[in-house]
Amino acid sequence: MFSYASYPYPKSESFKEIFVSSLGAGLSVYLFLIIFQPFGTENFQHPYKFLLLFPYCIIFGITFLITNLMVSRFTHWNIGAEFLKIVIILFIGSVLSYFYNSLFLSHVKLELGNFFYMFLYSLAVGIPISIIYVLSRYIYLKNIYENSARDISQHITVPTTELRQNPLKISTQSTELIIDENHFLCIQAMENYCIFYFLENNNVKKILIRISLTNALMQIETNFIKKCHRSYIVNLGRVKSLKGNAQGYKLILTEIDFEIPVSRTFISSIIPQIKQQNS
16 A cells, blocks of 8 residues: 555646535535444434534535645645545544534533544544545546557557648747747746747757746647646647546657646546547
8 A cells, every 4th residue: 555655646626626525525424424423423312413413514524625725736746645635634624523512512521532532533434435535546547547548549640740831929028939830849837937849950949938828828829739737738739649647648749758747627628639630
C-alpha cells in the first residue's frame, strides 16, 4: 500500500464535482449512523432521533466541501496526500460532531478523553473504507484512461506537413509574433509568461512572451488549437498519440520532449475532437 502513496491521484477540479462529492460524503455518514448507530447512538431514544442525527451529515458534508476547495489549489496531488486529506476531514468532522453531541444531544461535560475516543473510532471506521475507495477509484480510472488512450492512439494518423495555411498572430505591447497554424505546436504558461513552441525550418523553436494564457488563446484559438489544461494550449492536429493514467490523458507530440496533460474538465471537448479528426 505504501508504494502507492507517491502515485499521482486525480483530485476534484470543478466546483460542481466537489459539491456533488461533498453531498455524497455527507449522506454516506448519515446513512452509516442510522444503519449501524455507533457512538452509543442505539441507546439514544427520541421521537425525532433520525432528524437529530442529520446535522452530522451537514457537518461532514461542509467539512468535505471546504477541505476539497482548499486542496484544489495544489497543482500536484498523490495518493498519500489524498489519505492525509481524509484524516484531516475526519479530525475536523470529529471535533464539530463532538461539540454538537455534547452540547445539543447528550448534554454531557466536554472532556478531552471523550473526544479522542470519538476521533479514534472515526479513524477506525473511516480509514479502512477510505483506503478501499481511494485505491479502487485509482485502479478504475487508470484502467479506463489507459485502455482508451491506447485505442485512440491506434487510429491517429501521422500529422502531415501541409494541413492548414492560416497565420496565427500574437500581439502584446512589446512583441508581435506570427506563426503558421500548421507549424504551431503548443503554449506552456509560466506565471505571467507563456512559452510558445513552433517549427521554424523544421526545427523546434521556443519564445518566451509576457502574456497570459487566456489572452493568448483569445488571439490564436481555431478548430484545432485548443486549451487542454490550465497551463497548456495545444495544436490537436500535431498530436501523434495519447497516454492514459488515473488523472486522465496526456498528449504526445513527436517534436517536443514532454507530454501535455489534459485536465479532466477538458476531456469531454478535447478527446472527442481527436477521435473525430482521425475517424
